[in-house]
Amino acid sequence: MAERKSDIASADIGWRDYILPPLHPEGPGFVAVFAIVALGLWWLWTPLGLIGLALTAWCFYFFRDPDRVTPVREGLVVSPADGTVQMIGPAAPPFELGIGSEPLVRVSVFMSVFDCHVNRAPIAGAIIKDEYTPGKFINATLDKASEDNERQSLVIRTADGKDFAVVQIAGLVARRIRCDVREGQHVMTGQRFGMIRFGSRLDVYLPKGVSPLVSVGQKAVAGETVLADMNASEGPRQGEVR
DSSP: OOOOOOSSOOOOOOHHHHHSOOBOTTHHHHHHHHHHHHHHHHHHOHHHHHHHHHHHHHHHHHTBOOOOOOOOSTTEEEOSSSEEEEEEEEEOOOGGGOSOSSOEEEEEEEEOTTSOOEEEOSSOEEEEEEEEEOOBOOOTTSTTHHHHBOEEEEEEEOTTSOEEEEEEEEOSSOOEEEEOOOTTOEEOTTOEEEEEESSEEEEEEEOTTOOBOOOTTOEEOTTTSEEEETTOOOOOOOOOOO
């Protein structure tokens, strides 16, 4: 009797995907520096070398860049970052984007130094605005960080004309925002577009009439967690700790 084939595809994930994930292009240089310092510390005093080894492992972990499985149904908005959904509520988008001062629903995802820091496009579309704004480096968990901190802002316009603002915000220890896309480019949902090191926040401003489908405190996975569905009629989703 012939073996019945499953209708559900399975992913072939080996131990290397967990232990040795791919690195972001910025990673190897930093890992090498950490490793050299660790060797020097080991030569000075073994306990210091062990600390250096742990920091080298953390550095590798920080710059990891694993593949993600992005839902491809039209209208889905995915998280641009790994981390915790920190704030959901109305807020005026950055003034430099020129999309008005009327408050829009903002979903903020905070990345700790232990989260993957590769950022991904929340929705497919054309980048119609690309703006860098210098600023401070206060704690990214504070609401005022949206206005005061260094940031890189994008406006992505979908095929049906809806505008999404996506803002990379530097944090307390973050000192470099990397954005690899520019005005005029087209991005796919879940496409890598940059990163921030080390510890920061991503804000997504949803168009009017689009409700968030995540809750404050929820863990988000970049490119996978659905933040909103433009085709859904469901209102803002509530959650509770259990």
